[in-house]
Amino acid sequence: MTIYELAERLDGREYRNEMTPIEEERAKELGFVVVYGYSDDNAEFRGAIDDEIGCFDGGRIYENGDKYIDAVWCESEFTWTYKTNIPHAVFNIYDDEEKYCRGIVFSTKENKNA
DSSP states (O other): OOHHHHHHHHTTEETTOSOOHHHHHHHHHHTEEEEEEETTTEEEEEESSOEEEEOTTOEEEEEETTEEEEEEESSSSSSEEEEESSOOEEEEEEETTEEEEEEEEEESSSSTTO
């Protein structure tokens, strides 16, 4: 599985049902990290990184050397989006039929398609 295939699988999911425990475990095994918004003040990291990061109104939520992820609150048609210089794939999460989050999947391994 690639980051693109995982993002495609997650695309269209509902808020609070973003990933199954099996998908989280598989992402961890592959070295993939899935990032998506939760509530109005958190970013969820699942897979190779398992964490919840406070980001009320947005801000930098991940930094590793020159790589970063910024959470962006309400600057587009989605409540949460992410700006990053890390190679990644995107997926959309909905809250009922409303666009809620444009999440990302990236790899912790050098080959993002690992």
